[in-house]
Amino acid sequence: MSxxxxxxxxxxxxGKVKAVRDVTFSVEEGEVFGLVGPDGAGxxxxxxxxTTLLLPDSGNIKMLGMDVIDDYKAVRQIIGYLxxxxxxxxxxxxxxxxxxxxxxxxxxxxxxxSIIEPIWKQISPFKDRKAGKLSGGMKQKLALxxxxxxxxxxLFLDEPTTGVDPVSRKEFWDILKSIRKHGITVVVSTxxxxxxxxxxxxxxxxxxxxxxINTPATFIENFKGKLYTFKSEDIFSLLNAMESCPLDCxxxxxxxxxxxxxxxxxATALPQFEKFLSDNNLQHDEIRAIAPSVxxxxxxxxxxxxxx
Amino acid sequence: MRIILMLIKKEFLQVFxxxxxxxxxxxxxxxxxMIFPFCADYEIxxxxxxxxxxxxxxxSRDIINKFNASGIFVPxxxxxxxxxxxxxxxxxxxxxxxxxxxxxEQDLYNRQNTRIAITANAINSVKAGIGTGYAQxxxxxxxxxxxxxxxxxxxxxxxxxxxxxxxxxxxxxxGSKTTSIQSDSPIMAEQAASIDISNVYxxxxxxNYKNLIVPGILxxxxxxxxxxxxxxxLVREKEIGTIEQVNVTxxxxxxxxxGKMIPFWLxxxxxxxxxxxxxxxVFGISVQGSIPLLLGITAIYLLVMLGLGFFISSVSENQxxxxxxxxxLFIVFVLLSGVFTPTEGMPEWAHKINYLNPMSFYIEVIKKxxxxxxxxxxVQKETIVLSIMAVLINTGAILSYREASK
Numbered sequence: 001m002s003x004x005x006x007x008x009x010x011x012x013x014x015g016k017v018k019a020v021r022d023v024t025f026s027v028e029e030g031e032v033f034g035l036v037g038p039d040g041a042g043x044x045x046x047x048x049x050x051t052t053l054l055l056p057d058s059g060n061i062k063m064l065g066m067d068v069i070d071d072y073k074a075v076r077q078i079i080g081y082l083x084x085x086x087x088x089x090x091x092x093x094x095x096x097x098x099x100x101x102x103x104x105x106x107x108x109x110x111x112x113x114s115i116i117e118p119i120w121k122q123i124s125p126f127k128d129r130k131a132g133k134l135s136g137g138m139k140q141k142l143a144l145x146x147x148x149x150x151x152x153x154x155l156f157l158d159e160p161t162t163g164v165d166p167v168s169r170k171e172f173w174d175i176l177k178s179i180r181k182h183g184i185t186v187v188v189s190t191x192x193x194x195x196x197x198x199x200x201x202x203x204x205x206x207x208x209x210x211x212x213i214n215t216p217a218t219f220i221e222n223f224k225g226k227l228y229t230f231k232s233e234d235i236f237s238l239l240n241a242m243e244s245c246p247l248d249c250x251x252x253x254x255x256x257x258x259x260x261x262x263x264x265x266x267a268t269a270l271p272q273f274e275k276f277l278s279d280n281n282l283q284h285d286e287i288r289a290i291a292p293s294v295x296x297x298x299x300x301x302x303x304x305x306x307x308x
Numbered sequence: 309m310r311i312i313l314m315l316i317k318k319e320f321l322q323v324f325x326x327x328x329x330x331x332x333x334x335x336x337x338x339x340x341x342m343i344f345p346f347c348a349d350y351e352i353x354x355x356x357x358x359x360x361x362x363x364x365x366x367x368s369r370d371i372i373n374k375f376n377a378s379g380i381f382v383p384x385x386x387x388x389x390x391x392x393x394x395x396x397x398x399x400x401x402x403x404x405x406x407x408x409x410x411x412x413e414q415d416l417y418n419r420q421n422t423r424i425a426i427t428a429n430a431i432n433s434v435k436a437g438i439g440t441g442y443a444q445x446x447x448x449x450x451x452x453x454x455x456x457x458x459x460x461x462x463x464x465x466x467x468x469x470x471x472x473x474x475x476x477x478x479x480x481x482x483g484s485k486t487t488s489i490q491s492d493s494p495i496m497a498e499q500a501a502s503i504d505i506s507n508v509y510x511x512x513x514x515x516n517y518k519n520l521i522v523p524g525i526l527x528x529x530x531x532x533x534x535x536x537x538x539x540x541x542l543v544r545e546k547e548i549g550t551i552e553q554v555n556v557t558x559x560x561x562x563x564x565x566x567g568k569m570i571p572f573w574l575x576x577x578x579x580x581x582x583x584x585x586x587x588x589x590v591f592g593i594s595v596q597g598s599i600p601l602l603l604g605i606t607a608i609y610l611l612v613m614l615g616l617g618f619f620i621s622s623v624s625e626n627q628x629x630x631x632x633x634x635x636x637l638f639i640v641f642v643l644l645s646g647v648f649t650p651t652e653g654m655p656e657w658a659h660k661i662n663y664l665n666p667m668s669f670y671i672e673v674i675k676k677x678x679x680x681x682x683x684x685x686x687v688q689k690e691t692i693v694l695s696i697m698a699v700l701i702n703t704g705a706i707l708s709y710r711e712a713s714k
Contacts, residue, residue, distance in 0.1 A: 052555075052556065053556065074558075081552075086549070088553065091326065092318065092322070096321065099314075100318050101553075101557065103314040106558075
């Protein structure tokens, strides 16, 4: 049974900005489902609709058999939500925040200690500290505690690791893994493509549209081009020169490297490309073949319009 | 029930941890009560006065001495010329100028009409009005004595009836900020008996301005706590996003709003009772009417203000916006309500606007119960209006809050 069934959901702001366009997908029970896309793709709008904070213009959403729009009161009891920005009371202590949300859900800390224990162990030394005085990673852990305090069936995390240091990010994903053991379905959005590989399945979202849903491994398997990487000193000249490249390829800077995916026969394309670079006096180191990442898959789908 | 108690507990924790809010709650009433009633006073205690005596007679000297002995007027001597007097008034050295004409005394004895000119600096209209009033009273008093002293014959007929025909010709002088009121006081020789007018100010026998100001401050205090603090509080939750986190919980809207209202309603009532105690023990004004009735109507008025605060916070995006709206409404409320200025002189349309002004109804109730000792019957109308307002504004607040969150 699907935990969440989303059918033809659309939402526009003021009739002009179409934040979510005809989105349809489902999330299976107990999986960690990632919503991946750049800023402004419509992730947060979709999250607000799923968490009953915003009404869609059209479409249906069923969550564990309940209608999210008509039955939002019941849905609120079974969902946990971690908003994109820190939304706990900064002037209440860690303990007080947790008590407060426990009561709001007619629950208690003791009742669901088993779920929050791994996180609670990390933040309990600071339980008398004001929530506003915690570090970024600690704030997120406390927020997660508050979102889990009533043992939700579905947990929504809106960009939980944005603005969090790499160590805390890793810890946070480890915690999510432990949450799964309780059979909680997790829906998480992130602009970081590298994190997406830690999800069971991911949906790629661009300009309000879902452009692909699959497991990270399948996305990588389905990568159509042949991907190569190299380093160049002068990325700017390279970008200009690529405008006139006769090859059927897809070129983009990737961190301090350059990635290029070829869609022609690689035996002829690679030597042609090397000749093109030397003709244009562009310095580069060795051009190596690499395995694509989720980000490469996302870029391929967006730029070559492979969306289904 | 547990949810509402938790919400109230949370609200109090936050209030007592917010040093700024706490000091506003404690300091604001103290400052308002301890400073304002002593400053806001329409009573004029000092008036600077000068004379131009063209007559230099016994009568004019006697009148000048009366002025000097009055204790209200500070004499700045006899001036030789009108020009000198004008200059002094222009530089705010004098408020009132009294000018005696030539042959003043002689005309009086000859039962001729004569006139004394009183010129007042009307930049401060209250000062000018009261100053000329005092001056007329002193001259009138003297004239009466004069008539009695010269009682024989025709003189006894002379009553010092200074007609209050303040044909006030207000002339704006070019380049100066001085406006003057010219008051001609013809003395009529043919008037018979004199009339002694004695005033009694009911419900405020000493015409003590503090009795009018202090209840006004109570009203302002309750309004500020009710409207301002609530509006800021709720919109702050919006600003820092906590309202989103609360909205995804299954608590109901009315629970949330009730959890907000009860703490601020309680705070408002505590402030009001503290204000009543200050009023009693510092200013010696005790409530003439029923205290439970006063508290009951205050409770309703607070509901109106709380609802208004919520309404404002649900239509504004941040604390700054809500502050501007509250400030704007607050000024309109205060100026129209008659808290510090009488409403009787207002035009008809202002009276109509006042039907929407909860503060104007509440100040009526406060004045009636505290100063007059009115029973419920005489504040019935106000109570009903405030109750209707409370219901309407709170319904509006709940509805607009619903819209904002869905």
